[in-house]
Amino acid sequence: MFLAAEHGPExxxxxxxxxxxDAWDGVEIADYGVLxxxxxxxxxxxxxxxxxxxxxxxxxxxEAITDRRSTFQPHLAVIVTPKQVQRVLDKLYENKKIASATxxxxxxxxxxxxxxxxxxxxxxxxxxxxxxxxxxxxxxxDVRNVLxxxxxxxxxxxxxxxxxxHINNCARNILVQEGYTENSDDAAKPGGKSKKPKSKKMK
Numbered sequence: 001m002f003l004a005a006e007h008g009p010e011x012x013x014x015x016x017x018x019x020x021x022d023a024w025d026g027v028e029i030a031d032y033g034v035l036x037x038x039x040x041x042x043x044x045x046x047x048x049x050x051x052x053x054x055x056x057x058x059x060x061x062x063e064a065i066t067d068r069r070s071t072f073q074p075h076l077a078v079i080v081t082p083k084q085v086q087r088v089l090d091k092l093y094e095n096k097k098i099a100s101a102t103x104x105x106x107x108x109x110x111x112x113x114x115x116x117x118x119x120x121x122x123x124x125x126x127x128x129x130x131x132x133x134x135x136x137x138x139x140x141x142d143v144r145n146v147l148x149x150x151x152x153x154x155x156x157x158x159x160x161x162x163x164x165x166h167i168n169n170c171a172r173n174i175l176v177q178e179g180y181t182e183n184s185d186d187a188a189k190p191g192g193k194s195k196k197p198k199s200k201k202m203k
Contacts, residue, residue: 055084056084057087061074061075061174062076062174065166065170067159067162067166069156070166074170074171074174075174076146076149076175080110082119084147089104101152101153103125103127103151104152105122105134105149106147106150107120107137107148109143109144109146110145129164130167133167134168141181143180146175150171
């Protein structure tokens with residue numbers, strides 16, 4: 001169930017909770033910087049987008065997880081260009097509840113069929129290392145053509161490393177919900193250009 005339907009302004013992005021950064025010290029995070037897009041690369045890529053690429057993708061909302069007054073909720077959209085990523089984010093920020101979240105962490109992967117490579121990026125939005133961990137999850141599950149956003153409303157109680165567990169569990173749950181993977185061990189299927197991937201039938 002989606003938490004709210006009110007609308008409001010886009011949130012500020014220089015945000016932090018009081019959580020300590022040393023909670024993730026020593027944990028390996030995938031090197032996503034190699035394929036991370038600069039603003040100029042995003043602009044050039046968008047110049048070659050087709051009209052169909054400009055359509056706002058459908059946005060799905062997953063079940064929220066609450067722990068010690070902090071609430072986490074995932075959102076997912078099938079995307080094929082970086083410009084669609086921005087359109088989805090802009091649409092989410094129109095919602096007053098999402099705009100008021102302490103952090104809106106996201107990661108995406110776009111598969112370029114012609115070059116057989118991925119465009120991928122992530123954003124912590126003040127929750128240090130959360131974006132990299134989320135992108136690492138998408139890489140492990142081998143999902144493609146998908147954007148996952150996890151909103152966190154900080155409840156005033158420090159969660160330590162548990163916050164990363166909740167962020168990734170939220171993301172995994174919505175990927176299962178939308179048919180990208182059946183469980184934590186299954187690799188996800190390609191998202192296609194505009195259609196949701198079909199999940200396997202369980203016997």
